[in-house]
Amino acid sequence: MTRKLFQWFDERLGAASFARKTLRKVFPDHWSFLIGEIALYSFIILVITGTFLTFYYVPSATTVVYHGPYRPLDGQQMSEAFASVMRISFQVKLGLLFRQIHHWAALVMVGAVALHAARVFFTGAFRKPRDLNWVLGVVLLTLTIGIGVFGYSLPDDLLSGTGLRVIYSIVLSIPVVGTWLAFLVFGGAYPPPDLLERLFVLHVMILPGAIAAVLGLHLAMVWRQKHSNYPGKGLNDGLIRGERAWPRYAFKATGLFVAVFAVLALLAGVFQINPVWVYGPYSGYIASSGAQPDWYAGWLEGLVRLFPAWEFRGFGYEIAEPFFPGILLPGVFFTIMGLWPWIERRFTKDQRIHNVLQYPREVPLRTAIGVGAIAVVVMLSIAGGSDVLASYLGLNIEAATKVMRALVIVVPLLAFAVAYLIARELKQSGVHPVRRSSMLTVRRAPSGGFVYEEVERGGFKSVEERLEEAHEAAGGAAGGAAGGGTDLEEQHA
Amino acid sequence: MSDEQHEGPSGDGGPAGPTSVEGPVGEPSLPPEVERRAARWIGFALAVSMLAAIGLFVSYVLGNQVQVQGVLLALALGGIAMALIMWAKKLFVPEVVTEERGDHPAGERELEAVAAAAAPGGEAIARRPFLARMLGGAAGLLGLSVLLPVVRSLGPSPGRSLFTTDWSRGALLVDEFSRPLKASDLEIGSVATVFPQGFVGSESSMAIVLRVPQGLLNLPDGRDADAPDGVVCYSKLCTHAGCPVGLYEKLYYQLQCPCHFSAFDVLNGAEPVFGPAPRPLPQLPIEIDDAGYLRAKGGFTATPGPGFWNRGSGP
Ligand code: HEM
Ligand code: FES
Secondary structure (H helix, E strand, C coil): CCHHHHHEEEEEEHEEEEEEHHHCCCEEEHHEEEEEHHHHHHHHHHHHHHHHCCCCCCCCEEEEEECCHHHHCEEEEEEHHHHHHHHHHCCCCHHHHHHHHHHHHHHHHHHHHHHHHHHHHHHHCCCCCCCHHHHHHHHHHHHHHHHHHHHCCCEEHHHHHHHHHHHHHHHHHCCHHHHHHHHHHHHHCCCCCCHHHHHHHHEEEHHHHHHHHHHHHHHHHHHHHHCCCCCCCCCCCCCCEEEEHHHHHHHHHHHHHHHHHHHHHHHHHCCCCCCCHHHHHCCCCCCCCCCCCHHHHHHHHHHHCCCCCCCEEEEEEEECCCHHHHHHHHHHHHHHHHHHHHHHHHHCCCCCCCCCCCCCCHHHHHHHHHHHHHHHHHHHHHHHHHHHHHHHCCCHHHHHHHHHHHHHHHHHHHHHHHHHHHHHHHHHHCCCCCCCCCEEEEEECCHHHCEEEEEEECCCCCHHHEEEEEEHHHCCCCCCCCHHHHHHHHHHH | CCCCCCCCCCHCCCCCCCCCCCCCCCCCCCHHHHHHHHHHHHHHHHHHHHHHHHHHHHHHHHCCCHHHHHHHHHHHHHHHHHHHHHHHHHHHCCCCEEEEECCCCHHHHHHHHHHHHHHHHHHHHHHHHHHHHHHHHHHHHHHHHHHHHHHHHHCCCCCCCCCCCCCCCCEEEEEECCCEEHHCCCEEECEEEECCCCCCCCCEEEEEEEEEHHHHHCCCHHHHHHHHEEEEEEEEEEECCCCCCCEEEEEEEEECCCCCCCCECCCCCEEEECCCCCCCEEEEEEEEEECEEEEEECCCCCCCCCCCCCHHHHH
């Protein structure tokens, strides 16, 4: 049966040898490699749920009067866009669930992408030959944040409207070309007549198309270069160790995809997200200070809040304030990130090809820089919610802002120093941070005396490691037996 | 059987240990007892999934309960996910393979070969440098001639639109429901959002009018006369990034922007006193007509709203 199938395709495409190589392709296995997969699966789920939403969403600012099952807004004026989101939420079967899955998946995807980038950074996976793919990754990160921000603005509710106003002003502030650029990108002075139509095309065509294209290249490169390995016994840059694609890996990967979908469905069902009917429709002259962007835009919001009121004027022209926190600083951040493999190479002079990863503790300086950068982003995100924080702590907003301005610089420096010292200490002492090297147990021997045993304490161990151990324990006996042994172990773990 | 199978450094006699542990894939070699237990759990997970899916059908009939549907969908998916993962972990024997990474980088000989393959074409092109440049030029010109109009028609020319508002001499100040405002409607401490009559909702003209004790006002450039009886009117567009400046701190006579908390001193010409806003809110000169209504004496004292490159060429 399968033979027939293969034959059918092989006669037409000559696909048999490709299929064989694919089925037997080796995938290194480690929990940290699953983060990129989770990002990928979230993207697929976003496309599925988003396509569903496009059937009902209307990108139009035309004012309509709402009449629908949600009583509190009955008779209210709102944009057609907002009304269509109301319809999705209250009338379309599965509408609210899919809308909420879509939003949750967006939050999870950006988180997974960011964690994935951190994993790649801290393990040195961006070194040659993967430097090129790292650049694609940085492009994916910016595209992912962008698509999220635009999607957040589509419902045309009270909160998202003010965010758009700020984005418009940031584009407007770009030196020389900003005025024209804002008019061309958004279609006129604020509020532009067909803003929602533009955002819609960006959010459902241009950006997903771009992500799909770059992501395709990204995965093709992973495929071609083969995944890196963590250090292991007998491994070197010329070898790869892992599981074959078929069947165990394929079952696990498919299982992970369905599991991600399940978790998102649960989150979406149980935890309400972006209840726009509570916020109400957008109105140009009301802005509520409770407005909080989604978490991944918080650091940009924080930057815009904390940056001082600098504006440079001369010769009749000016560089307006929003340019610095809105364009320049994020631009510098992503540029440095994208060029990081080359920046590092300038110092290490390391031209070799690397397929074996490094542990963060092995490269204290890089690890400390990464921790510092993450601390900056975290502190800025906190600053993005400084009003909420201030009212929570009973501070006034001015005091909170001043404190945050200082903390955004001080905390990352501290984090850098602490990370550096810890990593260097671990590197020098050779102690594993999670897995304690060993532990002493005392056992009663059959003879009546006591036996002291050193027992390895469980930490994070890959299947390979456990297999290797089991194999060694079995004295290198038949593989099947060793495999069975580990499986039993897993069951009791 | 498999050409890429590699025996690994263990063959070199090093202490590296086994690099290839392979079980007969798909042929379970677990103790039957363990296998039976695993199979039971997988069956259970799949049964849960099926029941949840049937539950979803029922939920469509009964209504559109998002919590119920979310949990049911999660169970239906989760059951399948658990089954797949348990299947992989319990019923397939794990195997770990170590093999050569393969054929790249290709090495010197291949590099020579590819250079040789590219050479004839490259030389042929190099022989006609002028034509090659013309080809590039033609392609570029074609691209520009098609792209420029496309880009140009994306939006109107900014022109003077950023400098003009709908305010004119004598325009009545009306609230968001188009009701004209009397000076006597405003008590000390009260604020109102106003538009020029006939232009309610106009973003660039949006203004905020408030009354403060007249003696406290200290407006620059002798603009006190434009704030009769302590009724003063400012643009409502934040000079930082254009949010509506909607909060009024009566105690301090400060207008605050809810977006990034810029604060403007109402008594002193709405100079920014805190936050990222770099310029004061432009003032709208107003007067009180014979019937007691508020009217504009002209446009704003400066271009309202956030900054931009050529803002200096405005009024
Ligand atoms: C749309 C977002 C992204 C998706 C869906 C995605 C997906 C993946 C997947 C599935 C893998 C293989 C599994 C793994 O190593 O985790 C991978 C590998 C990789 N990704 Fe991404 N990725 C994304 C963004 C990024 C970003 C932001 C970076 C870095 C800035 C990056 C850099 C890399 C690198 C260098 C590898 C090779 C890792 C190795 O072989 O060790 N990716 N990506
Ligand atoms: S828009 Fe007002 S402070 Fe930023």
